[in-house]
Amino acid sequence: MSAPQQSDVLIIGGGIMGCASAFFLRQRGLSVTLLETDLVGRQASGTNFGNVRRQGRPLYQLPLANRASAIWRKARELLETDVEYLQRGxxxxxxxxxxxxxxxxxxxxxxxxxxxxxxxxxxxxxxxxxxxxxxxxxxxxxxxxQCGHANPRLAGPAFARAAQRLGAAIHENCKAVSASRDGIDFHVVTDDGRSFRAPTLLVTAGAWAKAFVEGFGETVPLTSRGxxxxxxxxxxxxxxxxxxxxxxxxxxxxxxxxxxxxxxxxxxxxxxxxxxxxxxxxxxxxxxxxxxxxxxxxxxxxxxxxxxxxxxGIESYLPDDQPVMGPSGSVSGLFYAFGFSGAGFQLGPGVGETMAELIATGSTDIDLSPYRIGRFAEG
The missing domain is CATH 3.30.9.10 (D-Amino Acid Oxidase, subunit A, domain 2)
Structure with a gap:
């Protein structure tokens, strides 16, 4: 096994949630390593409809959706590429x-x-x-x-490239097979024997998040649909x-x-x-x-x-159609953002900015209580 690669934040999962989080974490000056089993943006983030909509969401989710919309409107400038965002309603x-x-x-x-x-x-x-x-x-x-649509095949990779330009380490074809807490750090090992360490771990693994959640002693009734x-x-x-x-x-x-x-x-x-x-x-x-x-x-x-x-594609779903987003309920330094139940593409940039804010500062103005992972253990 190679010597562990160290960073401030380690992200498992390279969809739009993970890539946007990496980008905004780098904007805040934290070193970031992202691990993706396949290619970034290839799973649910790249195979969905591409809707950038706010209406139809629960009212408590609109502040997060509004934050995301503000980013979509400046995506071309922010990411230095066209993700085919059209604000046509x-x-x-x-x-x-x-x-x-x-x-x-x-x-x-x-x-x-x-x-x-x-x-x-x-x-x-x-x-x-x-x-x-x-x-x-x-x-x-x-x-x-004020809503619209964008090309999902372009958005996730665009956030990944933008994060790389800021110094994030993006590892594709790099499947995380184990994640554990080792002292003050999280330790993640991949299927090809590489080893990564960081004091903060963010799981954005979509339909594959359950194994990591359960590995840390928490429960989540995650399923998938195409x-x-x-x-x-x-x-x-x-x-x-x-x-x-x-x-x-x-x-x-x-x-x-x-x-x-x-x-x-x-x-x-x-x-x-x-x-x-x-x-x-x-x-x-x-x-x-x-x-x-x-x-x-x-x-x-x-x-x-x-x-x-x-x-x-393979999308992750939860029984109440709301994601898990925010800190672990039992492990300090562990964060989640997955299970967006077919409605996460529009939210992706806002999720990334919110998770970066939460990890970097310890708080966020976005109310994350509806998305806490503990709601499933509570029944």
Whole structure:
């Protein structure tokens, strides 16, 4: 085994959470080493829909989402590269058979305004005039003009490169197989025999975080699912906001966005089975066909469009659909940020800045109590 490599902070997991944390930790002057089993941003952070949305989140999560949005808006300057962030809005729609959902959207808009999220409610002719392509079942919509979308395949690696320019050590194809507390330091060993030490450990390992959590004597009911994704042939650019269906029915929950090149990126509906031990997930054709049928309810003209690629990834989920984020409940110097339940991409930069603030100063203005890991031990 080689001599241990020492740093101030050691990060396990190179998705957008880990890479953004490394970047902001370096901005604060702490030395950082990040270990990624595969390539940075290749798992959930690179295979998701790319939504940069705030609406639809719990109200207590909006301060974190707002912090993230401020970073997304300056991402090109901050990261010195284009992550294809487009601030074209985000819109949730509901169908005519669910007037209760429309009422909830109205109520949410009033409450969210107190957290600096301005939502415009649309229905009737006003909705049809602005979005004539929506299907006849669509009854109402909630539009957030200050949200948007970005390219998930670019964002995680962009944060990693920016962190490297500031001096972070990013190790790809470097699988952490054990993590322990050894005196004042954490000691992490990789599958190729390398050894790393730091007084602070941050676990951002997504669907693979559970083994590390349990290794430190804590418990977390983490599971994984695979998003069902596809992209169409390019069309003339005309859509603007990313659009999704607000519904309690998983099968109906489709969403789409149009990139600058004209392609439509589509996600939602039934998810795929994952095999995290093998780092594999397979797209179920039945899920794709069901998703396509639901998309035709939302956007009937799409029936004449060709799909050119499908894919999936491995996302981590928790029973309450809220992440674990913040300090360990039992081990000093140990921190977590994982389990974002399919809704973490937009939050990623804000999570990184918040975790860096917490690690560097011992506190943060963001309320992390809803995300404490102890909530699962408490039942």
């Amino acid at each position: 985000h819109m949730r729609v509901c169908y005519r058979d669910r007037p209760d959902i429309a009422a909830k959207m109205e109520s949410y808009a009033v409450e969210a305004a107190q957290s600096d999220l301005d939502l415009e409610m649309l229905s009737g002719n006003a909705l049809r005039d602005r979005f004539p392509f929506l299907g006849p079942e669509v009854m109402a919509a909630s539009l957030s003009a 998003p069902n994704m596809c992209v169409t042939e390019p069309l003339p650019y005309a859509i603007g906001p990313s659009i999704g269906v607000a519904t309690p029915e998983t099968v109906e929950s489709v969403y789409f966005r149009q990139v600058a090149r004209g392609n439509l990126v589509i996600g939602g509906s039934i998810q795929n089975q994952t095999f995290p031990e093998q780092y594999r997930v397979y797209v179920n054709p039945a899920n794709s066909l069901g998703q396509w049928r639901q998309m035709q309810r939302l956007f009937p003209a799409i029936a004449r469009v060709n799909i050119i690629r499908t894919w999936s």
